[in-house]
Amino acid sequence: MAKRLDISDLNIYYGDFLAVEGVSMAVEPRAVTAFIGPSGCGKSTVLRSLNRMHEVIPGAYIEGKIALDGEDLYGRDVDPVRVRRSIGMVFQRPNPFPTMSIHANVIAGMKLNNQRMSKAQADEVVETSLRGANLWSEVKDRLNKPGSSLSGGQQQRLCIARAIAVQPDVLLMDEPCSALDPISTLAIEDLIGKLKQDYTIVIVTHNMQQAARVSDQTAFFNLAGVGQPGKLIEMDATEKIFSNPNQKATEDYISGRFG
């Protein structure tokens, strides 16, 4: 569990369109790395290329190298399905499977892959994952109700439970709190703080305070203009970025002078 990611000279394309250019960075294990930057600068794009979800879009591809504990994720013999099994993802909008109960949603990763497991095993995974996602006490009496019967914040925590149930090495989160109220947001931030003991976490957020609160490292992305590729401007320890960044653009963005 908890592996490091090394990204070097990453270019990301949507067909002919170069969306992100020349990103190199290291994502440390057992830590939270936050991606910040103005809308359209390619945060989601970079995040999705980390677990090979980017290539699901027709015509999309990358150049460069991404390594998980030294192993090239885009190597010739690498199966993207296996990559996604070890690098989980939580999306901006909660997306539990509407045809499944809460219980089934948590173990969806196993069920959809036809993995055999006994009832006792399944129950145990469900309980540990839901406890891990701080949702157990709220849903333990209605595990057989549909997943879509939960509130938005509960659904998002259900999606986190679903992602950690398959025990990935890395957890990617794309604006996991942007559809949630402050209390659910706080619950998820607490959860992230807890999860980072076991996982490598990358989180995209538009909320500066959130980045400052939860992350250890912060990466600031920016783009020169519309139609221009997004670039990594600087990456450093979060305190450094928020107190004394090296780049003027970072300081301007954080202090709200643009973007």
Added chain:
Amino acid sequence: MATVQTPPSVELSSPGLTRGKLPRYAPVVLLVLSFAAVGGLFAALGSFSVPLTVFLGIILYAVVILVVTTFVEGARAARDRLATTLMYSAFGLAVVPLVSLLWTVLENGLERFNGYFLTTTMRGVFGGMDAGGAYHAIMGTLEITAFATVISVPIGMLTAIYLVEYGPKSKLGRGITFFVDVMTGIPSIVAGLFAYALFVLFFGPGVRMGAAGSVALAVLMIPVVVRASEEMLKLVPNELREAAYALGVPKWLTIVKVVLRTAAAGLVTGVMLAIARVIGETAPLLIVAGVVDSANFDLFEGRMMTLPVFVYGQYTQGLAPPGPDSIITINYDRAWAAALTLILIVMVLNLIARIIARIFSPKTGR
């Protein structure tokens, strides 16, 4: 030069939030009064007729309610009432043929529709004999349609899956969509000839068998299944596919266990529509499945009767020759009873599809 214009003030006559309001029963009362007025007038003239009374009554009602509402509630409410009247009239107009059709079939079909009719064939029945039923035709229709469904559902669904999941923008995908559209327009008799030509290749000229009928029906069914399934698969949110991918689920398992499962209710309905579309087909079955009086359960051997062909056959025989025990209209009676049977089969299938769809549909309740 820009000048700010004050908008003309509306409804100065009634400031405030309230306005005149007709009592709730007013429309009903006015409608009844309109009917009574028109009906009474015709009765006084001595030429009462129901359709004319209904027709003129509704027109009178529309005028009266428009005028009354304009005075009591204002112009906007009057237009609202007028639109409501038009809407209900259009609805009634659309329902009248349907109800009348069902009524006619019931009225004519119920006389012969009984256990005997459902369990007897036409073997050894002739003239105006008070005997014979549609058992062979019912079994034939069920078998041929079931086999047609077995052929067309896999082909149709797999095509739809390809179109939505693999080749939405590919050349092949566009080509398939084009040909599916063309196929939708194939006249059913041509499908029958096609099936005949196909089976001649294997069984020689003059071939008649139930399976050929199924192939002909499948030709008609496939485009309907493809179109309906395609729409249903498109409705599955992309987020669900991505959620499954992100859990390390391969694409094919995602399609089988997430996409198809989520769309299941709609897919069942689509298949049901396709079945309803072909179960009443007559022409192709007349060509390739043939006409026969006795029961034949073997799809791959010999002629097979079907309900639409049965209806057609009985109807074309016309009146039976008069005789001591002869029922002159027996052929027509059997035709109606078989038509009723066909309608009932479609209704039952519809009901089953609804139940299945309900079981499969995504749950939302708390």
